[in-house]
Amino acid sequence: MSNSTSETVSFFILGAYLNIGYLRYLYFMITAMLYIVIVVANTSLIVVICVNRSLHEPMYLFLCSLFVNELYGSTGLFPFLLVQILSDIHTVSAPLCFLQIFCLYTYGGVEFSNLAVMSYDRYLAICCPLQYNTRMTSHKALIFIILVWLYCFVKFLIPLSLNIRLTLCGNTINGLYCSNYLVVKLACSDTQVNNIYGVFATALSILVTVLPILFSYMRILRVCFSGSKQTRQKAVSTCTPHLVSLLNFSFGCSFEILQSRFDMSGVPCVLRIILSLYFLIIQPLMNPVMYGLQMSKLRNICKHVLCYKLLAGGRNTVTESCEI
Template sequence: MTGNSTLSYFILGAYMYTGPLRYLYFMLTVMLYIVIVISNSSLIVVICMNRSLHEPMYLFLCSLFVNELYGSTGLFPFLLLQVLSDIHTVSKPLCFLQIFCLYTYANVEFCNLAIMSYDRYLAICFPLQYNTRMTSNKAVIFIILIWFYSFGKFLITLSLNIRLTLCGNIINSVVCRNYLIVKLACSDTEVNNIYGLFAIFVSITVPLFPILFSYTKILKVCFSGSKQTRQKAVSTCTPHLVSLLNFSFGCCFEILQSRFDMKRVPNVLRIVLSLYFVILQPLLNPVMFGFQMSKIRNTCKHIFFCKMLSGHKDPMQM
């Protein structure tokens, strides 16, 4: 198939015939998606319902959980259809929509974690001034800027890609990827490549600066501070650091998968590594932040314990 005017769909070439195992993969994917939706949605509800959690740190967490639902929804329903299908094709509009969802998800995630690191820096290094330096209104403004910045940046990428003349429609992946579609172009891609490099540079350096700055200051305070200060820093920063490292590893796996030949790696493992950042991250964050932070954990216990008690009392009253 040649020419952009006749191209209406892409073929996803990374899928292999799995026979009856497709139903096992389907059930595993469904279970993962259900766990992600329930865990992240529950924590969003908990934060929204409890006014004592309407603080900057929990507002950033709420944005993070919303982003996990957004990214997962851009992947899992599509993946479920492909797992059961014998013909692994995707329409051109849906392919570009998925690229937009997955790339904006990754950008929002990294920026959200970056601003959370700055929030932790203020809480640890300026505990007495924290409430004036980081207010709920400022947190909301940061969150809005993160989402608008991510969406705006990738709208430009999408508009540049849509104009390309494509001379092929086979993508060696299980999902649509921006880099692989640009490789199919037989028209001039100089503008796409220049903007792509610029977007990658900005996507990495903009969030990385507050992360490095914040943790450098936090480490300095820990080494010069008291034991109590160090304990507070460890308990506060550990969930964030684990989440940040997990996401960074996932992005590295995705880059390795798309840029280098990994045919020697088993196909299933190759697929998992390429989707690691959008599968493991939404699973890990509710565990790290929801169960490690005592205030959220206690609120969850209170809400669900009260519901259980009321559920036991109703039959008695009847």
């Protein structure tokens, strides 16, 4: 389809894929391994948190929501990437493209909102330890989680419905996957309503996510500077994984914004690809490993479950050998 036409677009062409010949099989194996690791790591921690009642506390419920979101975002990307890597023609139908846009953008919204709620939870635990059990119960945590998911899904349904109605003058997306901004760039109809809602959604995101995070960490820092050494150690051990996760995801989203909105032709192609995929790959890989290692209670239960399975497997092997 020519870029000068204004016909109804039924499919999009992904223009960022290169002709890599037999290397596609190597990239396919690497991508498949990454997806398997993400699924196994996040699913294992979700199961551990759900099965063990001792982990049915607000902090671990928020972590469970975070791990579910990592699975959700990864599933919106990796199967699509695997198909495209092995394909000779890199096209995607318009409905599937808009579905992927919805999945990836709601994933980003849930990630930020979940991290914002977690920062408030950490603020209560550090700054109001005596009131924590009454101000943040498991029931309230579940309500927060439901609101986070509903808010992000509803918030992005509006721009998605606006984008679907746009008249497009092309169907070539210069990316590895479907991007909301890159689709809007193809529009030859009026996008004023889209732009207005974009500004409103950005302001709302700052109000709902950025301000609570800044408020929480400002109060935590104040307590750290005025509190005892034990308080500072507790704050560092509690907030380090959350802060690392937050900064990593923020940097990854910044890379994607730069990649999609500015001319990056001077940057090597491989680096551009890495920057566009960074927040969709590194975050789901890093969070389960980081939280699983940093949270002592979660780490100990994971060790106990793993050791129990190994011992059970060893006993079964011995029993089978005896029966033989």
